[in-house]
Amino acid sequence: MNNSSRMRGKVSVCMWLLLLFGSCWGRFVVEKNSLKVTFPKVLKGEYECAIGNFGIPQYGGTMVGFVAYPKANRKACKSFDEFDISYKSKPGGFPTFLLVDRGDCYFTTKAWNAQNAGAAAILVADDKDEPLITMDTPEEDSGRGDYLQNISIPSALISRTLGDNFKKAIENGDMINVNLDWRESLPHPDDRVEYELWTNSNDECGPKCDSQIDFIRTFKGAAQILEKKGYTQFTPHYITWYCPEVFLSSKQCKSQCINHGRYCAPDPEQDFSKGYDGKDVVIQNLRQACFFKVANESRKPWLWWDYVTDFSIRCPMKDKKYSKECAEDVINSLGIDLKKINDCMGDSEADEDNLVLKAEQDAQIGKKSRGDVTILPTLVINDRQYRGKLDRSAVLKAICAGFQETTEPVVCLSEDIQTNECLESNGGCWKDKNANVTACKDTFRGRICECPVVNGIKFVGDGYTHCQASGLGRCEINNGGCWKGSQDGKTFSACSTYETSGCKCPVGFKGDGVHSCEDVDECKEKNVCRCRDCKCKNTWGSYECSCRGDLLYIDEHDVCISKKGSTEFSWSFLWVIFFGLAAAGVAGYAIYKYRIRSYMDSEIRAIMAQYMPLDNHGEPPPNHVQLDDI
Template sequence: MMMVPLPLIRFTAVILFIVATASIRRSLAGFVVEKNGIAVLEPEQFRVRHDSAIANFGVPNYGGSLTGVVIQPEGKGVKGCSPFDTKFKSRSSRPVILLIDRGDCFFAVKVWHGQNAGAAAILVVDNINEHLITMDTPEEGKGGGEQQYIQKITIPSALVNKAFGQSIKEALKGSEEVVVKMDWTESMPHPDQIVEYELWSSSNDECGVRCDEQINFLKNFKGRAQILERGGYTHFTPHYITWYCPEAFLLTKQCMSQCINHGRYCAPDPNQDISSGYDGKDVVVENLRQLCVFKVAKEDGNQPWKWWDFVTDFHLRCSMKDNKYSKDCAEEVLKSLALPLDKIKECMGDPNADVDNALLKAEQDRQVGNGSRGDVTILPTLVINNVQYRGLLEGSAVLKAICAGFKEAEEPSICLNREIQTNECLEGNGGCWQDLKSNITACKDTYRGRICECPTSNGVQYSGDGYTSCHPIGPARCAVNNGGCWVETRDGYTISACSDFELKGCHSPFGFEGDGYTCKDIDECKERLSCQCEGCSCENTWGGYDCKCNGGRLYMSSEDICFDTNRAGFGWVMMICMVVLGVVGVGVSGFVLYRNRLKSYMDSEIMSIMSQYMPLENQQIEAQPLRQNPSI
């Protein structure tokens, strides 16, 4: 466990004391307990209606109601601090509402065990006579592993006072089922056709479970928030909590590391160690930048929903956990989303100036509760129609609460259709990488918003961060923009640093030098890499060289030597020529001899065949002398 320095503890305590004092002085709102109604329907003699306090976890059924049968565990299970060894079911097959006593363990633990035992909702009975309080989650590191079950609680729960709880227990002693109705229909105000809601958060992402919950909500709810805002159904406003440093502490190391504008606006150190890591003033500056993103986007083009794009991309690309939480990273995100950097800088002003910052001063004033909304004391806090939202900070649950803020039958279609789809890649390519030449993009639209992920196109896979760069890898990569490698064409001849035989990387080709992304020709003549023989003259060419020998000699590149055609070298050349001619002559003679022999053979064969048909005439010609023809 990290030890927090004592001066830091004292400093934080002083600041919190001053903020609390200011809250009491300026408002009597304090912490408001949000309530829902609960009524006993059966048995009839026990009919009564009371208020109950909505828990700050789970999923309250805003705008709806739940009717179920009350069951109370027996024995040691009456407080629900251990897992139940049975599944609770009612005789009438109605949903089970489990009645559990307060004490001995955290509220969330009781509800978690009840949910696992089949309960549709949990009622916790207070063990003392007091005003209703809000059941909250245990602090991080307590409650038997908060991260393992808090986010998994999906049922509603509420706290009832001791007297009302006792009356329900009396009703359970009878033979009839006790039926109660938990009602949230009026828990969220719905004054008009437009719902106004605000989210109090922080750019700090190293505060454990709370920060993880906030970041996940921003990513998952962004698409829904933008649909509501673009349609004119809602007015959303982001807010950020700040503290201020007492004048007596202005020159302390704690104030100087955690505050801007000479102690006027402060934030706790992210890792509770002012000697290392990020400082509280880094968080304040980034919070101010995000306020200005909303302000400028709203005033410059009336696109306040761009705040959601910026904060989700900032958390993804500029996380403290990755040591990228910086001004430079934030400005890169602004550029990728085409947000006016100069106007945002002007809005932020000078954090070192000894003057008030209008935006941050308004935030401090807004922290104090007014009317039906209590003070904002924890992060994240969601306020809908000036009422603090209770329950799990999750997309579907929050959407249900927002929809409960519309007048009946005047809610937008998004409240009636759970399937939501918006193509965020159609506007500005979603701030992702794009190759306009080949019309390839890293923007991928999903149900919960867009992601920037390098694609695979036409069999070519791309790799990179998806925001600022994607480059082709793998087979056939050279066919797309030459694989991102160097390429140049001269006189109709093209040379490239990309090779289809290599799956990635760029390498300068033979005759060139460089990193493969920029290459230049090597002057082989100047570097004396070739043509070093005596009497040689070298001429550099693009991608190679041309070597010539003096005196009409011939150059042999493999041996880097010159042949003398006038002397001994010529004799060798003539001998080679004579040998070649001799071989040619022998070949021609052989061919002539072969042709003559073939002709003689064919003649003898023909005579043999003819003699078989004219034997007598041949014999007479050979035996008798030639005589005069008697006819003459």
Template sequence: MRGMEKVAVMARLLVALVLVVVAPSMGAFVVEENSLSVITPESLQGTYQSAIGNFGVPQYGGTLSGFVVLPKVNFKACDVFPADHFRAKPGARPNFALVDRGDCYFATKVWHAQEAGAAAVLVADNKQEELITMDSPEEDPAASQYLNNISIPSALITKDFADKLKKVLNGNELVTMKLDWRESLPHPDERVEYEFWTNSNDECGPKCDAQVEFVRNFKGVAQILERGGYTQFTPHYITWYCPQAFIESKQCKAQCINNGRYCAPDPEQDFSVGYDGKQVVTENLRQLCVFKVTNETSPRQPWKWWDFVTDFQIRCPMEEKKYGPACAEEVIKSLSIDVEAVRKCMGNPDADEENPILRNEQDAQVGQGTRGDVTLLPTLIVNQRQYRGKLDKTAVLKAICSGYQESTDPPVCLSDSVETNECLDNNGGCWKSGTLTACQDTFRGRICQCPLVSGVQLEGDGYTHCEANGSGRCKVLNGGCWEDTKGDIRYSACQDNQHSGCQCPEGFRGNGTAGADGCVDINECKEKTKCQCSECKCTNTWGSYNCECSGGLLYMQEHDTCINRISSQSKLGLTVSLIVLAGISVLGLGGYVVYKYRLRSYMDSEIRAIMAQYMPLDSQNDSVQTHSQDNDV
């Protein structure tokens, strides 16, 4: 009887603790949706609301098309279906099972449909209301046998939409539908911010086991993304505070630190055995401080949080009675993390005061903007949206990869195990020339975008053409212009001094664009445009021509004529000689005149200076006499 009383007291306390945190913020719980489009029949074409299930594997970043199938019996899917009841025939589109809500867990319905071959499950609400999130059962022991094996997506749809579907299906019309998760998570930039709300407790049943397995499996991928600067990861831990009326109770003292401010449930749900909730809160705080220290100490290594948590789970399990500070600090030392810095960060759990780290955690639990409140463990939040689905390495990686702006995906998101490279099939329908292509594989599909090559951005629609413009464009595919080489001679219709366009060089005609006919050699001899004098003999060459003169005459290309080689040379030499001699004579005569003029000027100035010293000039005498006369008066 005492055992039952203890459980009753603990239950009341847990309810009180949960209400303290959850009740004020229930309105902020956000239902995550995906796009559901009806393709056929025409009477139902359009997009409808659907809420992503909190289990299974939503295809984040992708789409799935199929036929909707309504079962003839077992409408609520609470019983097992006959084998292959929903399985599509080879070569046909997959089938989506449409089942009714009620009488059993959502996860049970999806599991039964999956076992019968369904590719996805639509659950029809049984009353007209706002959509809710279909969650996995917490209290069903049987659920642990199949919950982690659900690998198909599921969605809840409204009653009025479901009624329309049923009416059409019962009329033997084919319903084709597409589920689209490409916009389920925002993808604003080149980096994904994500949070993982977890717990250091490893004795809370199937969900704790799933967290431990996920951290171990996802650690490598998480560290690659973090080291490469592709993500900004933040771990979080849920805490509750004890109501004032219960602070002095045995239960609160066992489950809380800092005088009831931060609490966690007892791992075994039994206060008399094993570990207490206060030890869990303390370990949660230690793990938060490991992240804080490694994130703020130079050099920054926030990815070491994954190493610490993984090693702590392996080396310090509750089952082996190693869970606690001694083992935890051994792990910290082995990873070369400053133990004293972690202790200082943690503060004093026994002090009757606020702990800033845990206070921030409680504040962070409240949803803001598009992000809902965090009330369940584990919870993953990607770009401020709560992830829905199975906590699985590949499924979570797909969700994170769907958060990148297209064409900025990290390499790990483009691996064959995560997505299909659509550029491998007919180049994705994009432009291609040689090894250059406009097809860029992204996690959510492919985009046709002209590439940047050697610092030159190609321009065009990406589907039918791309061409280089601006400085340096001739270095890339010759600017999309014609070019050809014969022997040692190369001609090109691309000019670096032109921003765009192509122009055939002299000796060719055409539009200048790439291709054999872009520029064609002009036969100057045949077209009688060159070498047409009576003494000339014309021979066409590639891009030019040769002109020879008979009788020892010399061909003057500028005038397209033949002249006498000797006379022309003599006349030319005489003319040049006369011009040179005349120039020299002019320069010499000019120099002599200047010299004589400057010499005479210099001599005159010297003579005048000497005479001025010894013989007064007439102008001076006149000045003196005038001055004397002025004084006499």
């Protein structure tokens, strides 16, 4: 089929959709990645290219290779085996990015032939001057739909101008070195990834439906783990269309729509006379959306993956089990409130809006950087549409690319997802071999050199040439990066537990405190042991003073005295003190007794004066009258 016939087929399909569902074209956003040319110098620079909607883009990563342009089969519409051409890289050689021309066959056919020839990626040069477009999978069933899911190399559409420049350089014998970069193809603002899957409960739409169901089954485990641990926030969505008012009474709208033409889906078998109708698909889509809503309100949103997986296994269309009864059996087995789900679904025959499906239609419209959702299935990660096939490893890699550096879950750092750059030469970062502490931190996009935090102790530095422990407790890890030495049973350290940073040689040593501390000879450099009879001996980290002959060294006074004299003097001094204290005690007791006796005498005299006459009475007063005179 040539280009014109394919275009006419595409237009006729969209005209049919426009007449039946009221819309066809949306605001479609072309997702891009970066292409950086490092050689030749004349082409050196960074260019944009459009990510194909098939194969496996290396989200969060890069690929380096050289560009090859075939001398035959330049549109890659035939197998390169027919031309005995191979692009497989030899061990240690650069990967090959195969440049091919647009036209004459599907983009997926070109990618498949390039992959089979050994190319690591395919670059398709546009054949007209226009804005970049997204290379999509063919709408028609070519009978070889199985190969689409086996395309694993990334693809990119480049502009006609860049393609012509590449061809010219190759003709001149230049080797074109290119770096394909997907690190910024998805936003990665924080430590949680929000993603959506626009899907459909229809399982009779051919290879796309089969791949969609397989993806949900294989990705379920990883999705549920990420959701339960709070790393991601997942939301399923379902595309519906509406039937134009003029066709509401038509057989097509009545068999494919609910709520009086407001929400419609294509007939599963594209045959209105048999099998299930589009309205059956819409109702099941609504049931799955309500299941998620109720499960989310129950704080178990991850059960959606179980429900959709179990429904596809237990209730397939081909076995005539695609029914309400089968769906409710699955719901009951998962322990979700069936009444709440039925209340959420509402009345499909009512001539009014369904709140859930109305919200789904509103969400289809693109906002900000995200385009309208027009393709099924569509994965949206951090509000950016994912390009490539729905493959467990590829999607997990894309989700991992949505985390801010150093916040990725462990699953994103596994060997089957990314390469650990810290394993080779420590990634060029600082490393303390003694304490096995490194500044190299592996991330999904590569590595960063950042001084670590070990057991609550923070290291500070540039991360490349040095890192040093800081804060309290720093001496516990490799002695805080400071000098430490032991000799003669003694250990000294230049790290102080009272200082939060820095290294300082202890008393008795000199040096930078980091690499070395040398013993100070106090006997030569300090004024110690300087008395007449003193002698000084240097020790490691200190010194010792002694006296010549039979003398005793008194450290407090830096003096030498006779051991014998000092002994006699000591005993005499003690006896003087003893007798002095005894004399003071006797004198004190004598004074005490004297004062007690004086006090007792004065008291006795006072009492006796009241009861006994005194020897020396005075003359009576003049007015005194004696009794014997009367």
